[in-house]
Each structure stands twice: as C-alpha cells, then as structure tokens.
Amino acid sequence: MYLSSVLIAGMVILLLCSVTMLLVIYRHKSKRGNTTRLLLQSAIFNNTFQLQGLLAPDGTLLDANQTALEFAGIDKAAVVGKKFWSTPWWCHDQALQRQLQTYIARCAAGEFIRFEATHRDGAGRLRTIDATLKPLTDESGAVIYLIPEGRDITDLKTAESALQEKNILLETLFESIPFDIWIRDTKGRLLLQNDLHARHYNVCIGNTAEEDRVSPELCRLWKISQEQALEGYTLDLELRENEQIYRTIVAPIRHDNQITAIFGLHIDVTDRFKAMEALRSSEKRFKAIFEENPIAISITELTNRRCVDVNHSFCVLSGYRKEGIVGKTLKELGLLWNPDDDARLFKKLTDYGVINGEEVQTRTATGEQRSGILYVRIIMIDKRAHAISLYQDTTDQKRIEEQLESSEATYKAIFNNAPIGIFQSITAGQFISVNTVFAKIFGYSSPEEMINLVQDIPSQVYASAEQRKEIISRLHEKETLVVDDVQFLRKDGTRFYATMYMKGIYDSSSGEISQLDGFVVDTTEHRKTLEIMLQHEKMLMISGLAAGMAHEINNPLGIIAQDLQNLQRRLSSELPKNRQVAEALGLDLTALQQYLEQREIPGYLCSMQDAARRASRIMDNMLQFSRSSGTDRHPAPLFDVLEHAIELAATDYDLRRTYHFSSINLIRNYTRELPLVAMNVTEIEQVLINLLKNAAQALHNWNSEAPKEIKISACPKDTNIVITVEDNGPGMPEEVRRRVFEPFFTTKEVGRGTGLGLAVSHAIITKNHNGLLTASASPGKGSCFTISIPIS
The missing domain is CATH 3.30.565.10 (Histidine kinase-like ATPase, C-terminal domain)
Incomplete structure (x- = not known):
C-alpha cells in the first residue's frame, strides 16, 4: 500500500513536470512569434539612429560616430583622447559621471552594461538616452575595446511611459492571476489540487465535482473532457465564463501504458487574450504609421541589397507598385539618377554604418528627375543585417526655394539699382537697410558704411530732429506721407533738401509704429535748375524791358538827330533858301556865321550829333542782345x-x-x-x-x-x-x-x-x-x- 502511494505520487510528479514543460514550450513559441513581429517595428521606429563610439578599457574615447558628434554639436578632435566621462555628453551631471566610471570598470571586466542616462544636445536641451556598454574581446578572451551605444528615446519616453505603465499593470495582473492544477482518478474523484484551484472552485480532495456542488454546466464539461482523456486524448480547450476566458488542458496520466489518472490545468487567459488584441491593434497602428508616413521608407537586405519592404510614399514617389519593387535592387529599378551613386552609397554605408542626410538625385518610373535627402542606418532583423532608408523628397521645396531666391534677388536688384534712395528704419533711430543711391545721396561710400555709422537718425540724418518727430506724428493720422523740402545732413555735415515718401509699419502687438519705410529724392539739382530757370526768366524779362526801352528811346532820339541835322542846314549860308529868307528879314548870314563860330555853336551841334549817334548804337546793341536767337547755331x-x-x-x-x-x-x-x-x-x-x-x-x-x-x-x-x-x-x-x-x-x-x-x-x-x-x-x-x- 505504501509502495503504491509512492508510485502514484511519483507518477503525479512526473506528469506535473511533463505538463510544465509543455506550458514552457507553448509560451516560448508564443513569445518568439511576438518578438519576431515587433523586431521590424522596433528597428524602424526606435533603432534607426544610434550614438556610437569606441573606448579603450581605461575609458579613453578612441572614436565617435557622426550621429553622436552632431547630437552634441562638437568636433571629433575636441573629444577623441579624453576620458569618456569628461566629454560634453556627460559633463552636465557629476553623479552620472561617477556612475559611468563604475560601469566602464565593470564592462572592462567583461560585463555587458545597459543603463539609462541623460545627454545635452547641441542646443543645450537635456535628452534621455538608452545607453549600453559592450566589451569586445580578443581570441584569448581579454577585453580590448568597449563599445558605447546610445539611442535618443526622449521623444518616445512619454508615450512609452504610458504604455509601460499599462504593460506593468498587465504583467502584474498576469503574474498575480493564478492558474489551477488538479488531478482526478478515473472515477472523477479529486486526488490532488493546488491552493489556487481549491480557492477558485471550493472543492475538496476525494470528492467528485457533483459532490462538491460545482455548477451543472461545468460538471458536464469536466465529465466530457475526462471521458476523452480516459480514451487517451489530450484536450486544449478555451472556456468562457461570463467575461472571463480560460484555457483548460486535460491530459491522461499513464502508468505501465495504463491510464491511471487525469491531469488538468485551468488558466485564466483573459488578460493575455486582451493583450493579444492590443498587440494586433498596435500592429495595425504601426503598419498605418509605416504605410502612411509622408517620408519614403524602404528596408533592404544588406547581403543581396534587395528590397524587403517599402511604404506607400515610396511607391508614390518612385511610380512603381510595391510588388514591382520588393525583391529587386535599386540598381535594377534604376531609381538613382547617377548610376555611380549605387556603389558609392553602399560603400559609405558599409564603411561608416550610416548615411546621414546626403542629397541624392533619383529617377521615377516615368524618367522624371527628383531631388531628396537620404538617411540610412544598418539594423538587425532576425539576426540578419538590413538597411533602413528614409528618403525625404525636396524637389518641390527646392523649386519653391529657388523661386524665393529668384524673387529675393529681383527685390534686391530693384532695391539696390533703383534710381532713388530707399530706406528701412526703426522708430528708435537706426537703419535696417538702405540702398546704394540712398547712401550716395547722404555722402556715404556704401550702404554698409551708412548703417554702421548712423546710430541716431534724428541727429545724424535730419537737420532738425523735431522735423522727424513731426513727420512720425503725422504718420499716425495718414498711412503714407509725401514731405517736400525736408532738410537733411550729409556725412560731411553739409545740408541739402529732398522730397521724402514715408510709410509707417505698425507692430501687431502694441499697435504703435515700429518701422519706417520710404524713399528720398534729392531735389538739390532740381532746386538749382529751378533757380537757373527763374534767373533765365528774369533775364528774359529784363531783355524785354530793354527792348521796349530801346524802341521808346529810339523814337525821340531819331527826332533829335534829324532836328540837329535840319538846324545845321538852316544855319548854313550855302543854301539859297537860307540866303533868301535872311535878305527878306535884313539878316546878315555871314555875320551870323561869324557869331556862331565865335560862340562855338557848330561844335556844340556836332557834339550833340555824335552823342545821338552813340546813343543810337547803344539802342541798336540793346535790341540785338535782347532778341531771342533760339538755340540754333x-x-x-x-x-x-x-x-x-x-x-x-x-x-x-x-x-x-x-x-x-x-x-x-x-x-x-x-x-x-x-x-x-x-x-x-x-x-x-x-x-x-x-x-x-x-x-x-x-x-x-x-x-x-x-x-x-x-x-x-x-x-x-x-x-x-x-x-x-x-x-x-x-x-x-x-x-x-x-x-x-x-x-x-x-x-x-x-x-x-x-x-x-x-x-x-x-x-x-x-x-x-x-x-x-x-x-x-x-x-x-x-x-x-x-x-x-x-x-x-
């Protein structure tokens, strides 16, 4: 009897071990399948860009990849040769530096270290890093190098934290929820159970399910499963009780090829089932992110360089269907505009392990040339090296940038080559920009010189600072102003007049004028020309007056000259008429002639005639000078x-x-x-x-x-x-x-x-x-x- 009990107990233990092994194998297979599915997703979204380096066993930094250097905004020469913990990645936290020294010592002893740390990037922001230290040994097993790696997980931390909390909760529930183990004899009597089964069903050793008053439905199910087990079958059942889902495994226990008992395993798989549903949902989400990502993504096996998968954006950009891409190389598809780029990019990837933001010209299925930025990282999927490539098309962006550059160049050409002076300034009194003509008007050699030297516009540019205040005050009433005869100062202090057109630019937050734009036209030459024209008009008026005066004077002057001539003729004794009249009057002309000569009257008359002739010549000269002869020569x-x-x-x-x-x-x-x-x-x-x-x-x-x-x-x-x-x-x-x-x-x-x-x-x-x-x-x-x- 004692031996029989021992034998039964041994068989029970053997059966328990067998069932436990079956469960382990089942869980391992399930876990392996999940790991394989998540590896690709993790590689795409979490492992694309890594910070990597190479250390000596004493912690001296021997090399760092470009990603790590660009992350901190430093040059390789500034860090190589330094102790790793004294480099800019770690200097922000002394405690972290001490911890890193400890980790390096442990890794140098052959231990793989993984820990979470923080780094400051080139902009000074604190980032969270998933860091590892891997020992690299020689053939004798001695550690010769340490490989530090890091992934920036800052952006994923928040989402991962929430997901981790849920995972922890699910794991806690999964680990804390019991599964029941029991053994019954061929009659259905309970031989063995664990405490969890006892508490769950409130059954007792030696009783049948009916005797323990288990529910009729469950009794019927157990009875059917036990009958199948007695026939030699192992049953794997899924049971639902209300909202709970259970997995029940029922198997026969054999001894000497005889079924002597029935083994049962009852597991609450409700949370696992929900987790699987969540996993499927997560896979859908990740697939949607991969497929709908606006950046073209491709995964290529590194050994044969053939595409394993591409997303929708890659297909749209290339013009090929996915089935026409998968299984082919980029060279076979002719996607690279320059065929030599294929070998060059592959060599760069294998040499450095990364291609970080290189501009590449591509060709679509229709032969169109496109431009873009290429990022490539090497990842491991199912223990095989793959290249994940992200290609951001910049063709349209470059076209827009070229248009903007052309527009800006046109604006600058207009601004700099305008025949008038153009300026932009702030109300505080400094120039933002001036063109060449504006600087020249004010006596400066270049716009740069004027902007640098003029630090107070009211005192250095305006002859009167009050006039500028008045103009700005008027701008509050009118959007634009045209101000004539503004007096300005040149660089040498000389004053000049100009017409100014000005517009006020308002600050959206304060509502006050913050910027003054406008242009200036130097009116100095115009004013000079106007003065010359006025002087010319004045000369024309004087010429007109002179001509009028000459005409008016010439009339009496002609009478005087004619009368002087007549007077000389009437006093002459040679004219018969004079002698006749003199004889009639009893006048002696000879005596009269002697009288006139003795009184020098003929000399006076000649002098008067000379004066009249001279005056006549003067009038003629005035008339000739005042006459407009036009511009003809x-x-x-x-x-x-x-x-x-x-x-x-x-x-x-x-x-x-x-x-x-x-x-x-x-x-x-x-x-x-x-x-x-x-x-x-x-x-x-x-x-x-x-x-x-x-x-x-x-x-x-x-x-x-x-x-x-x-x-x-x-x-x-x-x-x-x-x-x-x-x-x-x-x-x-x-x-x-x-x-x-x-x-x-x-x-x-x-x-x-x-x-x-x-x-x-x-x-x-x-x-x-x-x-x-x-x-x-x-x-x-x-x-x-x-x-x-x-x-x-």
Whole structure:
C-alpha cells in the first residue's frame, strides 16, 4: 500500500513536470512569434539612429560616430583622447559621471552594461538616452575595446511611459492571476489540487465535482473532457465564463501504458487574450504609421541589397507598385539618377554604418528627375543585417526655394539699382537697410558704411530732429506721407533738401509704429535748375524791358538827330533858301556865321550829333542782345562778335560807373582774319560779357600799382576756335577755382551776385556748343578763362 502511494505520487510528479514543460514550450513559441513581429517595428521606429563610439578599457574615447558628434554639436578632435566621462555628453551631471566610471570598470571586466542616462544636445536641451556598454574581446578572451551605444528615446519616453505603465499593470495582473492544477482518478474523484484551484472552485480532495456542488454546466464539461482523456486524448480547450476566458488542458496520466489518472490545468487567459488584441491593434497602428508616413521608407537586405519592404510614399514617389519593387535592387529599378551613386552609397554605408542626410538625385518610373535627402542606418532583423532608408523628397521645396531666391534677388536688384534712395528704419533711430543711391545721396561710400555709422537718425540724418518727430506724428493720422523740402545732413555735415515718401509699419502687438519705410529724392539739382530757370526768366524779362526801352528811346532820339541835322542846314549860308529868307528879314548870314563860330555853336551841334549817334548804337546793341536767337547755331564772323561784346560791356552801367571799365587797358590779341564760327551769337556774347564783367570786378577789388589789364585773345586750333579772357588781377585760390562753375557759388558780398553767371556760361559752352570752358588762376597772378568750341 505504501509502495503504491509512492508510485502514484511519483507518477503525479512526473506528469506535473511533463505538463510544465509543455506550458514552457507553448509560451516560448508564443513569445518568439511576438518578438519576431515587433523586431521590424522596433528597428524602424526606435533603432534607426544610434550614438556610437569606441573606448579603450581605461575609458579613453578612441572614436565617435557622426550621429553622436552632431547630437552634441562638437568636433571629433575636441573629444577623441579624453576620458569618456569628461566629454560634453556627460559633463552636465557629476553623479552620472561617477556612475559611468563604475560601469566602464565593470564592462572592462567583461560585463555587458545597459543603463539609462541623460545627454545635452547641441542646443543645450537635456535628452534621455538608452545607453549600453559592450566589451569586445580578443581570441584569448581579454577585453580590448568597449563599445558605447546610445539611442535618443526622449521623444518616445512619454508615450512609452504610458504604455509601460499599462504593460506593468498587465504583467502584474498576469503574474498575480493564478492558474489551477488538479488531478482526478478515473472515477472523477479529486486526488490532488493546488491552493489556487481549491480557492477558485471550493472543492475538496476525494470528492467528485457533483459532490462538491460545482455548477451543472461545468460538471458536464469536466465529465466530457475526462471521458476523452480516459480514451487517451489530450484536450486544449478555451472556456468562457461570463467575461472571463480560460484555457483548460486535460491530459491522461499513464502508468505501465495504463491510464491511471487525469491531469488538468485551468488558466485564466483573459488578460493575455486582451493583450493579444492590443498587440494586433498596435500592429495595425504601426503598419498605418509605416504605410502612411509622408517620408519614403524602404528596408533592404544588406547581403543581396534587395528590397524587403517599402511604404506607400515610396511607391508614390518612385511610380512603381510595391510588388514591382520588393525583391529587386535599386540598381535594377534604376531609381538613382547617377548610376555611380549605387556603389558609392553602399560603400559609405558599409564603411561608416550610416548615411546621414546626403542629397541624392533619383529617377521615377516615368524618367522624371527628383531631388531628396537620404538617411540610412544598418539594423538587425532576425539576426540578419538590413538597411533602413528614409528618403525625404525636396524637389518641390527646392523649386519653391529657388523661386524665393529668384524673387529675393529681383527685390534686391530693384532695391539696390533703383534710381532713388530707399530706406528701412526703426522708430528708435537706426537703419535696417538702405540702398546704394540712398547712401550716395547722404555722402556715404556704401550702404554698409551708412548703417554702421548712423546710430541716431534724428541727429545724424535730419537737420532738425523735431522735423522727424513731426513727420512720425503725422504718420499716425495718414498711412503714407509725401514731405517736400525736408532738410537733411550729409556725412560731411553739409545740408541739402529732398522730397521724402514715408510709410509707417505698425507692430501687431502694441499697435504703435515700429518701422519706417520710404524713399528720398534729392531735389538739390532740381532746386538749382529751378533757380537757373527763374534767373533765365528774369533775364528774359529784363531783355524785354530793354527792348521796349530801346524802341521808346529810339523814337525821340531819331527826332533829335534829324532836328540837329535840319538846324545845321538852316544855319548854313550855302543854301539859297537860307540866303533868301535872311535878305527878306535884313539878316546878315555871314555875320551870323561869324557869331556862331565865335560862340562855338557848330561844335556844340556836332557834339550833340555824335552823342545821338552813340546813343543810337547803344539802342541798336540793346535790341540785338535782347532778341531771342533760339538755340540754333549759324556761322558768324568771330571778329564782329568779339567787338560787339566789348562794345556792349563798355556801355554797361555797372562796368562804367562802379568798376571804371574805361580805365582798364583792354588788349585785343586777334585780327579780322578770324574764321566764321558756328555759334549762337547772343549766347556767346552773353558768355564774353560775363567774363569781361568778372575780370573788371576782380581788377576793381585789386590794390596793385601795376596797370590794370584785360587781354582778349582768339585763334584757331585744329578744328576748334580758342578764346581766352585774361586779367592781371588777384587770381583765385585752388579751392575757389574748383568751384567757380557750381551754381550759386559766389565770393561776392551779399546782394552783389547770384552765383549763376559762370554756371550759365559753362552750360552754354559745354551743352549748347559742345565745347569746353576752363579756368586757371594763381593767387596774385591773375585769372584766365579759356573757351574752346568747334569751328563748324
């Protein structure tokens, strides 16, 4: 009896071991299947980009991959040769450095270390890293290198943490939920059970299910399963009780080829079933992420370089269907625009283990060329090396960037080449940008110089800072302003006038004007031209008045001259009519003639006739000078023009009365043989009179004992005629000589000159006659003005 009990107990133990082994094998197979499915997903989403390095056993960093260097924003030369824990990846945490030293020592002793750490990236952000230290041994088993690896898991931490909490809860539930074990004899009596089974079903050793009052449905199921087991079958059943799912395994226990008992295993698989459902759901989600990812993803077996899988974006981008891609190489598909890239990229991948952001040109199924950025990493799937490639197409982006660059270049060209000055500034008083014309207007050599030097626009650019305040104040009332006659300051401090067009740019948050944009038109030349035009109009008005006066004076002057002639004729004794009238009146004409001669009356009459003739010539000259001859040039005798100009100058009131022109020795250095010259006579006379007048004024103000002289010379030279007007007066300093032809420049006292005479003369010679007007002078040695105009 005792031996029988021992035998039964031994059989029970043997059966329990067999069943336990079956369960282990079942779980291993299930786990292996799940691991295989998740490996690909983990490789794609978690293992694509790794930080890797190589250490000596003492912790010295020998090498680091580009991913690790770019992660921290450092150069390899800055870290190689240093202790790994003293590199920038670890310097932010001393405790972590000490921990790393311990890990390195353990790894150098041959231990594989995995731990979680933190690194700061190049931007200073703290990132979470899944780190490992792997020992690398030689043939003798001695550790010769340490391989540190790290994956940035920061972005996955939050989602993983939530998932991990659920997994921990599921694992806790899975580990804590009991499964029941029992053994019954061939009659259905309970021989053996664990405490969990007893608590679950409240059954007792030696009783049948009916005796323990188990539910009729469960009793019926147990009875059927026991009958099958007694026939030699092993049953694997799934039972549902309410919302619970159980797995029941019923198997016969044999002894000497005889079934002596029945073994039962009752497992609550509710959580496992739910986990499987969640896994299937997770697989669907990951598959959706893989398939619907906008980045083209492909997985290639590294040994034969054939595609294992591609996502939908890859198919759309390449123009091929998935079944036309899987099983083929990129070279066979002709996806690389440059065929040499295939071997080059493969070599780079095998040499460095990574391709990180390389621009590649690809070809679609239709032959279209596309551009993109390629990222490749080597991963392990089912213990085989694969390459996972991410290709981000940048064709459209590059096209947009090129359009933006073209637009920006066009804007810059317009901005920099605009004929007006354009600026952008902030209200605080600094320039954002100015174009070349704007800088030139203000006397700066370049926009960069102006932006750097001008730090306070109100005081450095505006002649009046208050005017700028007023303009900005007016901008609050009007969106844009056009302000005329704004007075500005050049770099050298000189002032000038300009018209300014300005627009205020408002800050969206404060509602205040934060930026001022506009352009400036220098109106200095316009103002000068306007002044010249006004002076010209004034001269025209004076010419009109002179012509009117000449006409009015010529009438009485003609009567006076005619009456003087008649008076001489009526007093003459030679005319018969005079003698006849004198005899009739008893007048002795001979005595009258003697009286007139003794009283010098004939001399007075001749003097009056000379004065009338001289006045008539003056009126004729005024009429000729005041007549508009237009801008046409016609051949004219230069000798007569010179003489007429001198005669006009001699009759000028200011020259005669103020500057004593008659007292100046006028030297003529020309002859009547001068050629006909194509000219506008009135304009040339105007220039000559102005030069003579300036020379007389200079001599008047010159205190010198030497006789005052003005020399006028004229002679042909090649195809030109050269006229000089030279005086022996005070001359001019060099700074004055350089500016004598500038409008409004004058050295005379206020009210004595406009500064336009030489400017107008210069314009007449250079613009109207295609000639030259130059000045040469030395202080104390006189001045010389030279006119050179084409003869024809």
